[in-house]
Amino acid sequence: QVRLVESGGGSVQTGGSLRLSCAASGNIVGFYCMGWFRQGPGKEREGVATIRPGGGDTYYASFVKGRFTISQDYARNTVYLEINNLEPGDTAMYSCAADGIGGDCSRLDENDFDYWGQGTQVTVSL
Numbered sequence: 001q002v003r004l005v006e007s008g009g010g011s012v013q014t015g016g017s018l019r020l021s022c023a024a025s026g027n028i029v030g031f032y033c034m035g036w037f038r039q040g041p042g043k044e045r046e047g048v049a050t051i052r053p054g055g056g057d058t059y060y061a062s063f064v065k066g067r068f069t070i071s072q073d074y075a076r077n078t079v080y081l082e083i084n085n086l087e088p089g090d091t092a093m094y095s096c097a098a099d100g101i102g103g104d105c106s107r108l109d110e111n112d113f114d115y116w117g118q119g120t121q122v123t124v125s126l
Contacts, residue, residue, distance in 0.1 A: 002026055002115045004096045009120030012086055020081040020120055022096030028053045028077045031098045033105035035113060036070060036081045038122075044085035047079060047108025048094070059106045086124045095119040 003025035008018060020036065028034060035050035048057045049070035058070050069082040079096060096117040099105070103112025 002098060002100070003116035004098060004115055005062040006094065006096050006117045009065075009094060009122045011123040014087060014124055014126055016086050016106070016124070017082070018086065018122060020083070020094055020096075020122075021044050022079045022117060024044075024077045024079070024098065026077065027074075028072060028079065028098070029074060031100055031115075032102045033099040033112065034072070034079045035099075035105070035108065036079075036094055037097060037108075037110055037113075038086065038090075038094045040092035043092070045095075045110055047110065050105045050108055051079060052105050053079075057105070059108060060109055083122070088124045088126060089120045090122060091124050093119040093121050 005023045008020040036048040037045050039045040051070045067084050071080045097113035098115040099113045
């Protein structure tokens, strides 16, 4: 059973930075894709960024505007999401997901992911 555990969320002021971590129970190279999604208050869940563990290709949602960076550490079986210049609109529950089936990593579509973590809350204040 695959287990994904997120950490690194918290409460920050506008303009601050956070680095979220997603630790996988298994070897992340075995996944076709890993990604970060978020769900803000009263909003639907949306894709933020994805990465192909095998090749390192990365994909980002259009709203990211260069503020988010997804990366991976094979030795730690961990995927990171660094967020800079945080805005109140970034307030959301951020969840990590893994695709063990073989969907299209570039679509940032939650339906392509079959393993999910519990999420880590990010709250940005003015």
